[in-house]
Amino acid sequence: MELFRALGSLLEAPCPKNKLIGDVLGFGTVPDEPTHSDLFLFQLYPYASVFLGDEGRIGGEAQDRVAGFWRAMQSDPPQEPDHLATLLAAYSQLIDADETAEGAKNSMAWRRVRHACLWEHLLSWVLPFLTKLRQIAPPFYRAWADTLEVALAKESALLGPPKRTPLALREAKTLPDPRTKDAVSFLAGLLCPVRSGLVLTRADLARAARDLGLGLRVGERAYILKAMMSQGPGETLEWLASEARDWERLHEQSSAIAPEVADFWVRRARNTCELLGELRTEVLDKRDVVPVGALPN
Numbered sequence: 364m365e366l367f368r369a370l371g372s373l374l375e376a377p378c379p380k381n382k383l384i385g386d387v388l389g390f391g392t393v394p395d396e397p398t399h400s401d402l403f404l405f406q407l408y409p410y411a412s413v414f415l416g417d418e419g420r421i422g423g424e425a426q427d428r429v430a431g432f433w434r435a436m437q438s439d440p441p442q443e444p445d446h447l448a449t450l451l452a453a454y455s456q457l458i459d460a461d462e463t464a465e466g467a468k469n470s471m472a473w474r475r476v477r478h479a480c481l482w483e484h485l486l487s488w489v490l491p492f493l494t495k496l497r498q499i500a501p502p503f504y505r506a507w508a509d510t511l512e513v514a515l516a517k518e519s520a521l522l523g524p525p526k527r528t529p530l531a532l533r534e535a536k537t538l539p540d541p542r543t544k545d546a547v548s549f550l551a552g553l554l555c556p557v558r559s560g561l562v563l564t565r566a567d568l569a570r571a572a573r574d575l576g577l578g579l580r581v582g583e584r585a586y587i588l589k590a591m592m593s594q595g596p597g598e599t600l601e602w603l604a605s606e607a608r609d610w611e612r613l614h615e616q617s618s619a620i621a622p623e624v625a626d627f628w629v630r631r632a633r634n635t636c637e638l639l640g641e642l643r644t645e646v647l648d649k650r651d652v653v654p655v656g657a658l659p660n
Contacts, residue, residue, distance in 0.1 A: 367458070370511050371451030374409055376400075390506040398501060406564040407495055411445035414488035414562075415531040419555030421445075425531060429484055436476065447489065451511075454480055478522045486515060486624055487529040488556070490617040491610075495562040516620045524623055532557070532627045538635055541642070550592070553603065553635070554584050560631030561603075561610050563588075571602050600643040607636035 369384050377393045385393045394402075403409055408421060416425035429450070430440035441449055457477040464470040493508040500508070527533070535557040541549035552558040568587045572579040575598045580590040591599045614628035 366514055367451045368455040370507060371448040373507055374448040385503060388510065390503045392503060394501050394503055402500055406499060406566055409447040411484060411488055414492060414556045417536045428531060432484060450484055481518055481522055482525040483529045486621045487531055490621060491556060491562055491628060494613050499564060499566060519620055528623055528627060538638065540638060550585055550588050559635045560628050561606055561635060575602060597643055597646045600639050600646060604636050604639035604643060607632050607639060611636060
């Protein structure tokens with residue numbers, strides 16, 4: 364119970380309490396505030412709505428779904444109900460309620476709520492988040508990610524699998540095809556994890572622009588990606604397809620912990636890879652399959 368609460372605290376801005384927790388858990392030196400801010404406020408957002416929402420942004424229906432879970436527990440939703448720190452603190456409370464409940468009926472009720480929180484609001488998206496975090500974070504947060512993943516794996520084994528795929532994944536929209544939909548929706552969908560199966564940060568796009576010899580535009584991810592597509596559509600599509608192949612492999616590695624969820628993410632990344640491959644072939648055939656000129660500046 365205390366482990367989840369402690370791990371949630373370490374997602375907050377560095378403070379003396381976090382230094383103590385980090386020391387106890389053996390994570391090493393707590394990164395400074397600029398590092399924390401760049402990681403969680405600029406690169407990788409620890410919100411369920413960013414990973415599970417159709418827009419890939421904080422808020423919206425995905426956040427409302429988490430807020431509804433709080434209301435179902437007869438609690439007022441906090442200001443950021445889908446922030447991972449908030450969810451881990453809530454999950455810690457559910458473990459406590461489950462393990463201290465009196466009577467079989469009461470205990471079973473809390474166990475069901477704990478199970479729902481684990482699968483609907485944590486394992487539905489946290490594993491891709493942890494995968495990307497390990498790629499871009501300093502050692503302290505990589506150790507944090509490893510510890511949380513092990514703890515979630517134990518919970519998955521203890522509580523058992525879900526009866527069906529989490530609701531947010533069942534209702535997730537697919538990635539739009541720019542040959543039948545508009546290019547704006549296609550590029551936005553690529554940056555939406557639940558639609559594309561990819562987790563692309565600003566740092567990823569900056570690295571790609573440098574590697575491909577493209578001019579790097581400073582701005583939001585959609586603006587950067589549009590600029591890359593306008594300068595080198597074939598090269599950008601090939602790079603994106605490579606990222607999708609990598610993510611398909613990375614999602615497969617989560618199957619031991621959450622096979623039902625991993626299968627969804629694997630299929631999303633695979634479908635994205637196939638679409639990007641088709642688009643690149645058509646670009647090489649001189650067809651304007653992603654009309655970036657029609658995109659707003």
